[in-house]
Amino acid sequence: MTQEHTTGAEEDHPNPFSSVVTARDVYDATRETQADVRNALTRLTALEREHAEFRLRLSALERWRYALPVTGISAVLAALGAVLTAFLG
Numbered sequence: 001m002t003q004e005h006t007t008g009a010e011e012d013h014p015n016p017f018s019s020v021v022t023a024r025d026v027y028d029a030t031r032e033t034q035a036d037v038r039n040a041l042t043r044l045t046a047l048e049r050e051h052a053e054f055r056l057r058l059s060a061l062e063r064w065r066y067a068l069p070v071t072g073i074s075a076v077l078a079a080l081g082a083v084l085t086a087f088l089g
Helices: 002-012 023-088
Strands: none
Touching: none
């Protein structure tokens, strides 16, 4: 009775380590992994390009940010000079 129960249990739950892995199985898994790696590298390359574009845009914005106060001060001084010239001249 015990042996019949054990045999039935083995049929219901086969040992997952009892299967045979062939060279074809390994080859197929390797090819799938290679395809996944290629896809990841393609996405990584696209993200690196996008990151470089964002860095360029950010650098341009930072240049404008630091240039505007100098331009503003120059405009105020020029206006002040024009007003003084108009009153004095």
